[in-house]
Amino acid sequence: xxxxxxxxxxxxxxxxxxxxxxxxxxxxxxxxxxxxxxxxxxxxxxxxxxxxxxxxxxxxxxxxxxxxxxxxxxxxxxxxxxxxxxxxxxxxxxxxxxxxxxxxxxxxxxxxxxxxxxxxxxxxxxxxxxxxxxxxxxxxxxxxxxxxxxxxxxxxxxxxxxxxxxxxxxxxxxxxxxxxxxxxxxxxxxxxxxxxxxxxxxxxxxxxxxxxxxxxxxxxxxxxxxxxxxxxxxxxxxxxxxxxxxxxxxxxxxxxxxxxxxxxxxxxxxxxxxxxxxxxxxxxxxxxxxxxxxxxxxxxxxxxxxxxxxxxxxxxxxxxxxxxxxxxxxxxxxxxxxx
Amino acid sequence: xxxxxxxxxxxxxxxxxxxxxxxxxxxxxxxxxxxxxxxxxxxxxxxxxxxxxxxxxxxxxxxxxxxxxxxxxxxxxxxxxxxxxxxxxxxxxxxxxxxxxxxxxxxxxxxxxxxxxxxxxxxxxxxxxxxxxxxxxxxxxxxxxxxxxxxxxxxxxxxxxxxxxxxxxxxxxxxxxxxxxxxxxxxxxxxxxxxxxxxxxxxxxxxxxxxxxxxxxxxxxxx
Numbered sequence: 134x135x136x137x138x139x140x141x142x143x144x145x146x147x148x149x150x151x152x153x154x155x156x157x158x159x160x161x162x163x164x165x166x167x168x169x170x171x172x173x174x175x176x177x178x179x180x181x182x183x184x185x186x187x188x189x190x191x192x193x194x195x196x197x198x199x200x201x202x203x204x205x206x207x208x209x210x211x212x213x214x215x216x217x218x219x220x221x222x223x224x225x226x227x228x229x230x231x232x233x234x235x236x237x238x239x240x241x242x243x244x245x246x247x248x249x250x251x252x253x254x255x256x257x258x259x260x261x262x263x264x265x266x267x268x269x270x271x272x273x274x275x276x277x278x279x280x281x282x283x284x285x286x287x288x289x290x291x292x293x294x295x296x297x298x299x300x301x302x303x304x305x306x307x308x309x310x311x312x313x314x315x316x317x318x319x320x321x322x323x324x325x326x327x328x329x330x331x332x333x334x335x336x337x338x339x340x341x342x343x344x345x346x347x348x349x350x351x352x353x354x355x356x357x358x359x360x361x362x363x364x365x366x367x368x369x370x371x372x373x374x375x376x377x378x379x380x381x382x383x384x385x386x387x388x389x390x391x392x393x394x395x396x397x398x399x400x401x402x403x404x405x406x407x408x409x410x411x412x413x414x415x416x417x418x419x420x421x422x423x424x425x426x427x428x429x430x431x432x433x434x435x436x437x438x439x440x441x442x443x444x445x446x447x448x449x450x451x452x453x454x455x456x457x458x459x460x461x462x463x464x465x466x467x468x469x470x471x472x
Numbered sequence: 473x474x475x476x477x478x479x480x481x482x483x484x485x486x487x488x489x490x491x492x493x494x495x496x497x498x499x500x501x502x503x504x505x506x507x508x509x510x511x512x513x514x515x516x517x518x519x520x521x522x523x524x525x526x527x528x529x530x531x532x533x534x535x536x537x538x539x540x541x542x543x544x545x546x547x548x549x550x551x552x553x554x555x556x557x558x559x560x561x562x563x564x565x566x567x568x569x570x571x572x573x574x575x576x577x578x579x580x581x582x583x584x585x586x587x588x589x590x591x592x593x594x595x596x597x598x599x600x601x602x603x604x605x606x607x608x609x610x611x612x613x614x615x616x617x618x619x620x621x622x623x624x625x626x627x628x629x630x631x632x633x634x635x636x637x638x639x640x641x642x643x644x645x646x647x648x649x650x651x652x653x654x655x656x657x658x659x660x661x662x663x664x665x666x667x668x669x670x671x672x673x674x675x676x677x678x679x680x681x682x683x684x685x686x687x688x689x690x691x692x693x694x695x
Contacts (some may be wrong), residue, residue, distance in 0.1 A: 209686050262686065269599045289531065292556055293481070294525070297481045297483065297484060297556075298483065299580075300481075300484055300579040300580060300582070301483040301484045301487050302555065303480070303579075303580050303582065303583035304484065304487040304488060304491055304582050304583055305487055305589075306583060307491070307493065307582060307583035307584060307585045308487070308490065308491050308574075308585065310585070311494075311585050311586075325655065327583050327584075329581045330580070330583065331583065334556075334579075335580070338557055339557060341556075341557075342557065347526075347532075347557055347559075348557075348559050348561065351532040351533050352533075352561055356559075356561045359560070359561070360559055360560055360609075363560050363609040363612055363613050364609065
């Protein structure tokens, strides 16, 4: 087909040639003394050829394959119908014209129907299914948002409740420890009690951070991941966060925990490896890469990665584990973050 | 020393006031939120404001922002931020105030009363008091292969961390149970290995170390 396009025959030239052929035949007919007007066959042939050329050229301008082939089929069908009608007229009419036109019409209609079946109004079962999917998408998003705010509430309750009481207790113990009317044995007990209180405070802090890192809520993903990198036993040589403002909270939380889990995995399976974290939000998507220069060979079916994959999938995201260029492992995550 | 306190948790506010008064520190006023802090700083001319980072109404970093604003209005005010979790990002905001008179400690450090009072004195006197967790993040954040941290001995690292917390040489000597002149020798070695100009002034030395730890061009420290 593309040969037709590249053919040197341009449409005006083709028209001219067709016209010339018809006129030449007509002149010959006149010179031969007239009679039955046989050059009509030349006109029909030239018309059909030029019409087909115009249709194919026009259809080839359409870029989408579906539109191109459909347009070609409809156009050629129309040209064929014209040729048939011409033949019908030239042979003096008759009752047969309807059949070939019906055939062409049916062929073109079937093609149209097959090509554009998806534009047909949905059947009731499809309508119900799609309404159900919409409903599930909304309720899943709602559940994820509710989970994020619930976890934040728990973190705040811990902060304002148990953690605060322990801090106040620790101050009381510190005051008691400093009193000079305490026997040395009692002072030692108070000091031990205070050390226990400090340990409990530290444990609660780690727990609260694992539930909902306060910095994530307060400063967003970039700051929270930088802090994560600073606290991680893994040497994180580079955190590159290219984020424009805040993302939906459920996306921020998922991305944060992906990085946290990835760094934990690196510390466990590739001790001594250095890591690099890249975040890039663009066009309603967050792309996240955690890469290490360890020995590589991470098992994509490992329990940590499976948990992360579920978490990412719940947000319609994708997670892929691949060997990093130059050895090591790279985890690629994409999360939609449009509103 | 005259202090004001901004803390929304009544229990902690009360025990902190009691603790300070037991040690003859004048608690001039207390507040429960950021606006309250700005009012009592303006009304009572304290040497030092002790501020909880998380205050109403947002319960995020309201206290930090109010303290920075208070400091902007009164540049000689010492600001000590208390928090249940310390974050490098907040320390950086505080250090951006520059020139000392800042502190950032975990709340549980209050229980170690002697060290806490020492930190208050330092901050009110224009020094710094950074929690050792923040310092660990700062030191850990420097890449060994390109920063010179790798050249430091274990003891020198300990001295560097204690300096970054804001301790004086005498305090470092006490903490590590060595003589002040030994600390002095370590400090000289650290400054030469990190390529920092030396200084006899404790505060300026701490600032040079902090500036370096934050990965910025070290401020000139001669004099």
